[in-house]
Amino acid sequence: MMFFRVSDKSKVRKILVISLSNIGDVVLTLPVVDILLRDFPDAAVSVVVGPKAESLLRDNPVLAEVIVLDKHQSRSALWTWVAELRRRKFDMVIDLRNSMIPFMLMARYMTPPEMRRVKGQHMRRKHLARLSTVHQFTDDNAPRRCLTATASDAGAVDALLGGSGSIVVMAPGSADQAKRWSPAGFAAVAKYLKSEYDLGIVFLGDRHDQEIAARITAGLDVPVLDLCGRTTLSQSAEIVRRAAAAVVNDSAVLHLAGYHNIPTVALFGYTDPVKYGPWSEQRVIVAPQGAPLPKDSSTARKVAYIESIPPEAVISRLRYTDGRMRLVNE
Numbered sequence: 001m002m003f004f005r006v007s008d009k010s011k012v013r014k015i016l017v018i019s020l021s022n023i024g025d026v027v028l029t030l031p032v033v034d035i036l037l038r039d040f041p042d043a044a045v046s047v048v049v050g051p052k053a054e055s056l057l058r059d060n061p062v063l064a065e066v067i068v069l070d071k072h073q074s075r076s077a078l079w080t081w082v083a084e085l086r087r088r089k090f091d092m093v094i095d096l097r098n099s100m101i102p103f104m105l106m107a108r109y110m111t112p113p114e115m116r117r118v119k120g121q122h123m124r125r126k127h128l129a130r131l132s133t134v135h136q137f138t139d140d141n142a143p144r145r146c147l148t149a150t151a152s153d154a155g156a157v158d159a160l161l162g163g164s165g166s167i168v169v170m171a172p173g174s175a176d177q178a179k180r181w182s183p184a185g186f187a188a189v190a191k192y193l194k195s196e197y198d199l200g201i202v203f204l205g206d207r208h209d210q211e212i213a214a215r216i217t218a219g220l221d222v223p224v225l226d227l228c229g230r231t232t233l234s235q236s237a238e239i240v241r242r243a244a245a246a247v248v249n250d251s252a253v254l255h256l257a258g259y260h261n262i263p264t265v266a267l268f269g270y271t272d273p274v275k276y277g278p279w280s281e282q283r284v285i286v287a288p289q290g291a292p293l294p295k296d297s298s299t300a301r302k303v304a305y306i307e308s309i310p311p312e313a314v315i316s317r318l319r320y321t322d323g324r325m326r327l328v329n330e
Helices: 023-039 051-057 075-087 101-105 123-131 151-161 183-197 207-218 233-242 252-259 299-307 311-315
Strands: 014-018 044-049 065-068 092-095 167-171 200-203 245-249 264-267 283-286 318-321 324-327
Touching: 014 023, 014 101, 023 044, 023 051, 023 123, 023 252, 044 051, 051 065, 051 233, 075 101, 092 101, 092 123, 151 233, 167 183, 167 233, 167 252, 183 200, 183 207, 183 311, 183 318, 200 207, 233 252, 245 252, 245 318, 252 264
Parallel strands: 014 044, 014 092, 044 065, 167 200, 167 245, 245 264, 264 283
Antiparallel strands: 318 324
């Protein structure tokens, strides 16, 4: 099988991007979709995602279709799913899962199943490198069109934020307990930003993060807006887009901030920020001092490790002047 770069864009009318499953991972692939939307304006671009991420893109009119791939479906159901895609006759398939699906779809242009691994490469860069195997784009600064709020979502966000003014988004949760900074740390940063700059503080996360947010707000004597479990994915993305900054754990909100180029302070413990760290132009990674943890460390030790980050390590990076957040790189 030979792989060719597109030489005649007029022959590409239908494009399929096979994205990933977890929300943050899907967001990291969206720059690929934005480039295709810019460079192939006459083509219909469809995206495959896992069930959890469908609602993030579902109502966006710039996408021809959002197609769900359930990794846990039976083999016969998967073959039926592939057969249905094959009938749609895509001209180009960009596979960011490293699967054999492009071969089954028999597209004119498709990404190769394997690429040379680059040590220390951020996942966003990895996805763009895969796109470059079939399309030689001039730059990766395409308009961000994948996460455009509908009128309904924009109205819902207006109602939720009310008169909050300039806001800082905080994401105190994470699916992995060992990726969560301490509630006391988030409380100290929230108090500083409200007291020093009168910024609105908005907690974002899903329903599983409500208990963590409640622990933070219980000890605070400044007002905050806790939206954990109260917004859809697309509404969360719109709230992040409106933020002056984001203070986050290693979570999906981190990558939403990266996509919208929001100044980001990201807290990392045992996980590697090189591949999955913040990607906004203004970004700071705050990690524990000292040697990194061994990979086989217990969960309790990993939790203690990230919670050892003092609030001052975050507060010292945040400066709000002239209506803008400016991050301090020490």
